[in-house]
Amino acid sequence: xVQLVESGGGLVQPGGSLRLSCVASGFTFxxxxxxxxxxxxxxxxxxxxxxxxxxxxxxxADSVRGRFTISRDNAKNTVYLQMxxxxxxxxxxxxxxxxxxxxxxxxxxxxxxxxxxxxxx
Amino acid sequence: QSALTQPRSVSGxxxxxxxxxxxxxxxxxxxxxxxxxxxxHPGKAPKLMIYDVTKRPSGVPDRFSGSxxxxxxxxxxxxxxxxxxxDYYCLSYASSYILVFGGGTKLxxx
Numbered sequence: 001x002v003q004l005v006e007s008g009g010g011l012v013q014p015g016g017s018l019r020l021s022c023v024a025s026g027f028t029f030x031x032x033x034x035x036x037x038x039x040x041x042x043x044x045x046x047x048x049x050x051x052x053x054x055x056x057x058x059x060x061a062d063s064v065r066g067r068f069t070i071s072r073d074n075a076k077n078t079v080y081l082q083m084x085x086x087x088x089x090x091x092x093x094x095x096x097x098x099x100x101x102x103x104x105x106x107x108x109x110x111x112x113x114x115x116x117x118x119x120x121x
Numbered sequence: 122q123s124a125l126t127q128p129r130s131v132s133g134x135x136x137x138x139x140x141x142x143x144x145x146x147x148x149x150x151x152x153x154x155x156x157x158x159x160x161x162h163p164g165k166a167p168k169l170m171i172y173d174v175t176k177r178p179s180g181v182p183d184r185f186s187g188s189x190x191x192x193x194x195x196x197x198x199x200x201x202x203x204x205x206x207x208d209y210y211c212l213s214y215a216s217s218y219i220l221v222f223g224g225g226t227k228l229x230x231x
Contacts, residue, residue: 045159
């Protein structure tokens with residue numbers, strides 16, 4: 001069974017940094033791109049970032065580019081999201097997600113339960 | 122403001138059908154058959170309901186169907202049930218490898 005479990009969320013001051021982790025199990029982690037998606041309180045889903053299966057290629061939403069860094073450690077079955085220069089508008093539940101096996105593009109079939117990040121003084 | 126526009130809310134009575142639209146530019150919906158739909162109940166992670174515009178993952182009831190015409194994709198739910206009450210989001214794959222969600226639609230089962 002595919003499982004994704006996020007951790008590392010919490011309260012951080014504006015301008016601060018935080019690193020989220022997502023540990024994967026139940027599949028060959030190094031075969032899949034991995035994604036982060038966030039959802040502000042009462043808001044909609046927003047795709048944040050993605051990293052290729054070998055970690056060499058990354059993409060970001062405009063709203064986080066230059067402030068967030070996605071990476072992965074295939075030996076630890078873990079994907080990370082390093083967040084810096086955090087703003088109040090970054091407050092959200094952050095989900096990691098994996099595509100549907102066999103699909104042509106990245107459809108998010110597997111999700112973690114999410115990790116809440118609150119940016120506030 | 123999302124590049125994909127969805128109605129903020131729709132409603133229907135049990136047994137009826139409802140359709141949720143997702144309208145984008147040619148870059149986001151019109152040029153690619155890469156639209157997917159997600160159902161999200163309060164406090165839960167989203168669930169993939171439709172992919173490749175019309176396909177259903179294993180386990181999704183055939184009451185859920187997808188379609189696309191021009192720059193508008195649609196999710197239709199027939200035979201509405203109480204458990205269908207949730208938020209629904211479309212997702213499209215843009216040309217620059219960036220993914221975009223619609224703003225979301227709240228479905229109320231009356």
